[in-house]
Amino acid sequence: MALxxxxxxxxxxxxxxxxxxxxxIIGLLCAALGTFVVLRRMxxxxxxxxxxxxxxxxxxxxxxxxxxxxxxxxxxxxxxGIGFLARDESVYEDTLVGMIPNIMFAFGILLIxxxxxxxxxxxxLFGNILGVTQGxxxxxxxxxxxxxxxxxxxxxxxxxxxxxxxxxxxxGMPVKALHYGILLFLSFTVVVGIQAVGTVLTxxxxxxxxxxxxxxxxxLGRMIxxxxxxxxxxxxxxxxxxYYFGSASGASIVIFxxxxxxxxxxxxxxxxxxx
Amino acid sequence: xxxxxxxxxxxxxxxxxxxxxIQGLGVSYPSEEKFVLRDIDISxxxxxxxxxxxxxxxxxxxxxxxxxxxxxxxxxNIRVFGHPLGACHHRVVYLPQRSExxxxxxxxxxDLVVMGRYVYLGWFNRPQKKDIxxxxxxxxxxxxxxxxxxxxxxxxxxxxQRVLIARALAQNADLLLLDEPLNAVDESTRQTVxxxxxxxxxxxxxxxxxxxxxxxxESRYDKAIYLKDGKKIGG
Numbered sequence: 001m002a003l004x005x006x007x008x009x010x011x012x013x014x015x016x017x018x019x020x021x022x023x024x025i026i027g028l029l030c031a032a033l034g035t036f037v038v039l040r041r042m043x044x045x046x047x048x049x050x051x052x053x054x055x056x057x058x059x060x061x062x063x064x065x066x067x068x069x070x071x072x073x074x075x076x077x078x079x080x081g082i083g084f085l086a087r088d089e090s091v092y093e094d095t096l097v098g099m100i101p102n103i104m105f106a107f108g109i110l111l112i113x114x115x116x117x118x119x120x121x122x123x124x125l126f127g128n129i130l131g132v133t134q135g136x137x138x139x140x141x142x143x144x145x146x147x148x149x150x151x152x153x154x155x156x157x158x159x160x161x162x163x164x165x166x167x168x169x170x171x172g173m174p175v176k177a178l179h180y181g182i183l184l185f186l187s188f189t190v191v192v193g194i195q196a197v198g199t200v201l202t203x204x205x206x207x208x209x210x211x212x213x214x215x216x217x218x219x220l221g222r223m224i225x226x227x228x229x230x231x232x233x234x235x236x237x238x239x240x241x242x243y244y245f246g247s248a249s250g251a252s253i254v255i256f257x258x259x260x261x262x263x264x265x266x267x268x269x270x271x272x273x274x275x
Numbered sequence: 276x277x278x279x280x281x282x283x284x285x286x287x288x289x290x291x292x293x294x295x296x297i298q299g300l301g302v303s304y305p306s307e308e309k310f311v312l313r314d315i316d317i318s319x320x321x322x323x324x325x326x327x328x329x330x331x332x333x334x335x336x337x338x339x340x341x342x343x344x345x346x347x348x349x350x351x352n353i354r355v356f357g358h359p360l361g362a363c364h365h366r367v368v369y370l371p372q373r374s375e376x377x378x379x380x381x382x383x384x385x386d387l388v389v390m391g392r393y394v395y396l397g398w399f400n401r402p403q404k405k406d407i408x409x410x411x412x413x414x415x416x417x418x419x420x421x422x423x424x425x426x427x428x429x430x431x432x433x434x435x436q437r438v439l440i441a442r443a444l445a446q447n448a449d450l451l452l453l454d455e456p457l458n459a460v461d462e463s464t465r466q467t468v469x470x471x472x473x474x475x476x477x478x479x480x481x482x483x484x485x486x487x488x489x490x491x492x493e494s495r496y497d498k499a500i501y502l503k504d505g506k507k508i509g510g
Contacts, residue, residue, distance in 0.1 A: 171365065172280035214381070
């Protein structure tokens with residue numbers, strides 16, 4: 001029964017119970033939205049938004065305001081800013097996406113370096129899922145519930161808009177609104193993800209489970225289900241890793257997720273070479 | 276309950292009006308000064324088949340995109356079945372060149388063809404049995420019903436074209452705008468497409484086809500319009 005002890009031991013602590021619940025919900029949200037982010041070739045935009053949250057977090061921290069709100073404002077402004085600046089094509093969109101997050105990131109570090117409180121910077125950069133409070137958990141649940149319901153309601157439209165945007169427009173779908181809607185929900189998701197794995201690693205949760213799922217199926221519904229499964233597995237597995245090896249929780253989740261990807265990739269590789 | 280994507284897009288066609296009437300049309304791409312199309316006048320009567328002929332870059336695709344509302348009209352106007360642009364868009368279907376679709380998207384052929392029914396479903400409603408039957412029937416008409424469960428990335432060029440036409444048929448539109456449907460497809464696809472175009476016309480629908488092969492197909496069309504450098508040439 002020693003093995004069972006290994007599995008149940010961490011759960012005697014309330015903060016670990018909360019961390020697991022939060023990580024599972026965040027994983028589900030990232031995987032579900034991440035599917036559309038990856039299929040719409042927006043993975044780099046996710047990367048840009050996660051890094052851009054930092055100055056928002058720092059300013060909120062310095063002013064003693066809500067970190068959620070700070071991060072959300074910074075990511076939404078970045079998303080809209082990239083969309084706006086890319087309009088006249090005088091600077092390519094991928095150039096902007098390469099530039100803006102670094103500028104925002106540098107700005108965030110500049111601000112926090114004036115306070116010398118690098119301990120808090122660490123949890124902003126790399127997440128602090130073990131420090132999730134009951135209040136944080138409620139907010140995470142609320143954002144995840146709203147986002148998942150919206151995804152479910154507009155599933156059909158998101159599907160068509162992704163595979164054939166021109167056709168979506170000709171039948172009267174408001175394609176611009178759909179595009180900005182995805183960016184908005186991506187911002188929400190990123191801000192929630194930062195809680196778990198920090199600004200540097202959130203994009204990994206959006207992309208890696210989806211990439212693994214894509215290797216295994218070519219049906220959208222199954223792909224979303226598999227991504228969610230991998231994300232939940234990573235969330236739980238990562239926290240166990242962190243508990244038994246004393247490793248950083250956010251990094252452990254991402255590494256666990258990458259291991260799943262590696263196993264799936266190997267499986268596909270071997271399967272292909274056998275045939 | 277139905278929640279159409281666009282409230283005012285479901286007017287009934289005016290039976291006496293031409294399928295398509297274009298006057299003094301000028302089109303440019305957003306944020307560009309230069310006009311891609313200038314002074315275009317076209318009238319296509321309902322139930323006819325028209326060829327749109329011209330070299331690459333003449334503006335054929337641009338004209339189609341303007342007709343179905345993908346590009347803004349800068350000058351002049353377009354009327355479809357007697358209504359201003361956008362008033363009866365479920366009646367118009369545009370078949371883009373195959374390259375404009377993400378063929379790696381993880382869905383089946385049947386799923387893609389069912390999308391031709393979305394304009395009737397609107398927000399929130401999921402495809403019903405009837406929609407799936409209509410989509411299957413369209414696939415059958417294009418002789419590709421056996422591909423219904425196949426992932427769309429595993430189609431040949433000719434099969435892609437057949438599937439896209441099947442989606443257009445599933446929409447049951449009255450004005451079909453086909454952009455190079457016969458470009459780089461195999462002989463049997465060309466046969467099927469020709470037969471289906473013939474059938475569509477026999478049902479009283481209007482077809483406009485942008486084509487490179489007008490010389491070989493002349494007998495199939497009632498009329499041809501020539502475009503060069505964004506202008507209509509000849510009668």
